Amino acid sequence: MNAELSFLRTIQPELEQVELLMRTQVKDREPNLRDAVYHLLGSGGKRLRPALSLLAGKAIGADVDKLVILASAIELVHTASLVHDDLIDGALLRRGTPTLNSKWSSSATVLTGDFLFACSARLAADTNSIPVMKQFADTVSILADGEVKQMFAGPCSIDREDYYKRIHAKTASLFETCSLAAAMLGTEDPEILNNMRQFGYDIGMAFQIIDDVFDFTSDASVLGKPVGNDIRQGLITLPTLCYIETYPQDSLVQTLVTGKCIQDEEMLQQFIHSITNSDAITQSRDEAGRFVNHGIQCLNSVVGIKEKQPLIELADYIVSRET
Numbered sequence: 001m002n003a004e005l006s007f008l009r010t011i012q013p014e015l016e017q018v019e020l021l022m023r024t025q026v027k028d029r030e031p032n033l034r035d036a037v038y039h040l041l042g043s044g045g046k047r048l049r050p051a052l053s054l055l056a057g058k059a060i061g062a063d064v065d066k067l068v069i070l071a072s073a074i075e076l077v078h079t080a081s082l083v084h085d086d087l088i089d090g091a092l093l094r095r096g097t098p099t100l101n102s103k104w105s106s107s108a109t110v111l112t113g114d115f116l117f118a119c120s121a122r123l124a125a126d127t128n129s130i131p132v133m134k135q136f137a138d139t140v141s142i143l144a145d146g147e148v149k150q151m152f153a154g155p156c157s158i159d160r161e162d163y164y165k166r167i168h169a170k171t172a173s174l175f176e177t178c179s180l181a182a183a184m185l186g187t188e189d190p191e192i193l194n195n196m197r198q199f200g201y202d203i204g205m206a207f208q209i210i211d212d213v214f215d216f217t218s219d220a221s222v223l224g225k226p227v228g229n230d231i232r233q234g235l236i237t238l239p240t241l242c243y244i245e246t247y248p249q250d251s252l253v254q255t256l257v258t259g260k261c262i263q264d265e266e267m268l269q270q271f272i273h274s275i276t277n278s279d280a281i282t283q284s285r286d287e288a289g290r291f292v293n294h295g296i297q298c299l300n301s302v303v304g305i306k307e308k309q310p311l312i313e314l315a316d317y318i319v320s321r322e323t
Helices: 003-024 031-041 048-060 064-089 106-125 130-152 160-184 190-217 238-246 251-257 265-276 280-300 308-320
Strands: none
Touching: 003 031, 003 048, 003 064, 003 308, 031 064, 031 106, 048 064, 048 160, 048 190, 048 308, 064 106, 064 130, 064 160, 106 130, 130 160, 160 190, 160 238, 190 238, 190 265, 190 280, 190 308, 238 251, 238 265, 238 280, 251 265, 265 280, 280 308
C-alpha cells in the first residue's frame, strides 16, 4: 500500500467488502450494462468517500456491516455523478482511462448513471435507518440541483460566495454525508453528529479546491480535457478568484470584472499561464489547508472518539495529494 494512503490499512477488509457489494449489484444484469459498470468500478479511484464513511463510523462505534452498505451506496452515487459529469463536460478520459461516454452513446451513458443511482438508493435503504435514508436522498438532490444551477448560471461569475456554494453542492455535500450518515449509524448525540458533519464538509471543500488547482497544474493527458478547462467553459474557480483579487490591474482580469468571458484562444492561454505561474495556486492550496485544519479541530472536539488518527491522515492526504 502507498505510504500516503496508510490510513486505509485499518479498513482494508471492509473496503474489499465494499468492492464486492458494489459489483454484486450488477452481477445478473444485461451483459453490456454489467461490463460498463465493471469498467467504471475498475477505473482506479482511491475510494476516499467509502474510506471516510468506514473510518468515521468505526470511530463512533457504528455497526460495521451497515457501514459497508452505506460506503457502497455512497461510492455508487459518486460513480453515477461522474458518469453524468463526463457526459456533460464531453470528457474522454478520467484518471487516464476512457470515460463511458467515449465508448457508448449518450443515451446508454445516461441510463448507466441512472442505474447506479437506483442501486445506491436501494443500498441506502438496506441500512434500515430512516435518518440515513433521508440524509442520503437530500444529498442526491443537492448534487443534481448544484449541477443544474451551474449549467444555467451566468458564465464567468467572480463571486467567491457563489463559488463556495457551488463546490459544496458539487463535492462537499457528499463528503458531508459520508461522515454524518456514518456517525448516524452509531449515535444520536447532536453535538457529535454536528462535528462529524462539519469534518466531512471541510475536507470536501478542501478536496474540490485542490481539484480546481489541478485544472491548472495537471497534464491534459491525465485530465482528459484541456488545462484550464473550467475557465474555458466560463467557470471561475478559486485559483482564478485569487488571481483576480491579487492582480486587479491585469487587463484580462478587468475583462472578467466587467462580466465578460475571455473568448480569444490566445488570450485564454496567456491568462491560464499567468494564473498557473502566480501565487494564486499557493493561495488556493492554503485555503484548502485552512478548511482541513478547521475540520480536524471539529474532529478533535468529539469526546471519546476511537481511531481518530486515520481520519486526520485522510484529511491531510486530501491537501497533499498530487493527483
